[in-house]
Amino acid sequence: MVVGVLQQDGGGDGGNAGDRVERKIATWRRFCWSWAGHGQTSVAPWPGGRLPWSQPAVTGRFQSAKEASTGRQQGVDPLDLQKQPLGAVKKEATAWRPSGTASRSVASRSASPRNSWPNALDVDPSTVRRWESGVSEKGPLPWLRPKLAQCLQVSIEQLDDLLTEDTHHSAADDERLAYALQHPGSVDLVAVARLREQVRALDERYDSAPSTSLLAETGQCLGKVAFLRAHAPTNRVRRELWAAETESATLMGQLVWDASQRRDHATANAYFDQAVTAARQLNDPVAESLALLRKSFVALYGEKDPVAGLTLTRQTADTASGVSHVLAGLAVLHTAEAHAMLGQQRECEQALADADGYFDQVDDADVALDLFSPTQPGRLAGSCYLFLDRAKHAQPILEATADELRDRSKSQAIVLGNLSLALLRQGQPDQAVAVLHQAIDVVEQTWGGGGLNIMFDACRELRPWRQAPAMQDVYDRVMALMAST
Template structure:
């Protein structure tokens, strides 16, 4: 077979692998991956199950990723035909839609949700239409997987774009994602959507007991697909206990999360959901809720120095660091990280960071006559006006 395998290349890049990293995950030489992508060589039969696992696709669907671009019609032509005749959708078109969903998801943490929501909504609608008319089980399973991912993304975007005020619509999207994930037989996607529902309960409706229940269910569901979702679920279980003022249970959950995430392997299907700063971000938040502001500051300051997955997450770390300093009476010192958080919020309009920044702004009111506090207030006013 000759011709570059563009879809295999794009899939690798979407998942964040370099050729060398993919080779390491598969236990082969980089030159082998180069030959696969160039179309010079076919993966051996014993490589295909591992390749499917690392690419997070079914074994049956690996063939579509190994098809050479020269043998395919243009993506736009395939999509237009499938949308006109949904029953004619093929595996390649389904895989192209999956890649588009993953690309939009990768943009979430660094782009304003309002800039993504139209494209994401269009893609979600296309996937839903094609899923309903899929001509066979293999194609329907691929589209169910995409539907779970796109519904989860839409829930996140709507909640974020509403500054975490619209709770009902995101939950409906997350329920759609859970339904599609169950049909696809993908417990990782189901657990991820369940965890997102937990976030709405914890930070949106403020129903902490319900959020705790949902996060505990994520821990149970996450044990099968791997450590990442189990660990993330435990972190948010700890945060729920902190909101309830139950320090002992909070620290027990944090300890279990730390142990779980320490065992994280490269082949974990949900690895893309994890970043090194995540534990510190959530642990710092827990100690803020518990009123242990000096401990929260130490953890958050260390977390702010670590690599983060995206600007929205970093804004939350910096906003909470500002709150930890404010609550120790060190208001002027809080302004540095708060300004940094506002810089990121101006670029991303992230709902979580936005809410934390305004909380810090309100807590700065005793110092409102100070020049440095007025500068923060002016920036927050501009954010609100925008």
């Protein structure tokens, strides 16, 4: 992911927005640690057979990826406001919870026979049966949902409503967790399971909802986990709470880093380290690998330290090797990007090929299957070629990825932003502006830190054409984004 953090040139209204975000962060931080009994925190401030995108084609390796005010303010450059923390829109995404009733509701709305779904979605028929029965914990994976919505002839929002019908947990589970928080010595596996489900529901919303809208709830969950673990009556309950801590601490690290526009590296790393420690208590290499992978993102895209990032991605791949082809493949993909940042094209392309090998072995039994999307290899490969100053090579990869990735997620904003950069670097500002408008559409909904940074990077590279009316429209939209914080 090519993300450029620009130096702040001036002030603007962002200072007040920054104060508001800092107050929010301080509030949930105090709450979280008060649950754990620590008082004020001292912690300082992400199937079988060869996949279609890996077939040789025009690019050499990849063919496709399956996978405020709007008035102009004189003398004010929207890039001057880029360093200020941004507010969040109110819209939130819904999350899947297992329910056979919900799946049958989806089936009843289908405009095509259910036996045609596996072919249309490119999944095994048994996978559809698991959705219908409620056995699948999370239902259709996020990257499959646009295709499922097309099969049903409904919008993504309507599909989310269908998937969440009749999925509320029983009041008894909530009451049991509430009782355990009042009487921590009574905490049992049912209460812990409810708490972990709350964390998973928040995690599922991460890619489509503003991170600031999830911070408080996730911080509360993490604080509750630490509080209950200190009073767990049995080792089995304590181990489940360790597992909940790895999940909630990893998510907190993601949220803090994203909400800070990928600038609060210290706090994010502190949470990832907490997750790694908890995972090692459990001897859980999958949870440890995920936290290490997220920590490598901070090194690569926040601290802009490809050497440190390379060390972390290699450590992640070693930890995940033998337990998850998905995690190992993702680690190697980001290893490729670290090599690209260092200008090492041969090593980069070898790592991309190695990642292909891991993804070739992915099956339904992979414990990290929910983290995999067929668009990831194309997204990372396109970014790699941008780092290698091969914009012409990156463009078709990113175009194919963007064509498949239509879920209005934070990842989509990154792909569209990188595609606009690829076009700009080939001297195609008009086409780049059209794509950048699409990226801004997504950023307005998700407020993802990666997409925001790329948006500002593209605006900087648009400066030579700034006086053109079409270019000024982009600056107006950026100003409107800043004004809405």
